[in-house]
Amino acid sequence: MNRLLARFNIDPYLLLLVSTVAFASVLPARGVFADIAGGVADAGIALLFFLHGAKLSREAIVDGARAWKLHVSVASLTFVLFPLIGLAVSAIPGLDPALATGVLFLTLLPSTVQSSIAFTAIAGGNVAAAVCSASFSNLAGIFVTPLLTAVLITGKQGGFSSDPVITISMQLLLPFLAGHFLRPWIGEFVARHKKVLGYTDRGSILLVVYTAFGAAVIDGLWSRVTIGELALIAGISIAILALVLLAANMLGRAMRFSREDLIVLVFCGSKKSLATGVPLAGVLFTQAQVGAIILPLMFFHQIQLMVCAILARRYAAQTTREAIA
Structure with a gap:
């Protein structure tokens, strides 16, 4: 199974996400169990x-x-170009309002960390710069994404479900700062148990997806969203990614970046983080909204991995040919 998934560049974690959505669709959390979950x-x-x-x-x-x-340059793609594209795409007539909001929300998110660095390394890019750029993007996303969401989404809909400053500070920023300042004492432990702690990351996201989709299903999500709209979301995701990849290459050449730095710009500037997006959606929107809003993000997440895996191998092959020549 793992070989089959790897052959088609399918992230095994995506199967867990899809399974979680299916389970939440059949057995959504209700009552006391919903509060506990x-x-x-x-x-x-x-x-x-x-x-x-x-x-x-x-x-x-x-x-x-x-x-x-x-x-x-990476930040300009992540927090300027992407949102501009998102605003244009979310205005497509006939698209379910919640899905349109989800498309716009995914364009407001920071870049990924692990996959951006991994693809940069495979392609022969500047790994140190990728680590820094992806980390900066995620740190900025804690502040920038809620701000952009307030201006472009919730400000037009009448506000957040709760005070965003207090919620984000207590649930996201304070834990982040606490972990960073405790790094001198726990950094080695985290590094040694990276694989085990990775399960904690992914498990947390699965829990949010389950509770969010359960609430959305109870609110009538699948009676509003059609298969045609899901196909449209997939097509939109491909189009957005293609536009940003083209812009990244044009910007990199205009800035006269080295090949190694251009690779960083392509991979760090074209991705959106599922790991950050799902928790932020849970904080910024009501529980009934989150399920539909993260659907476009789940589509985009898998598409970006498949496309960037192909690009990384092409960059690596090009590097090998140049070295032989």
């Missing part, structure tokens, strides 16, 4: 951001900050 999911999100803080090296921040032109 929601509380556990909130605790898991706090733990997730605590671990992210503990993983972030201050040395990587200092070393990578020197490539500020590259980081500004």
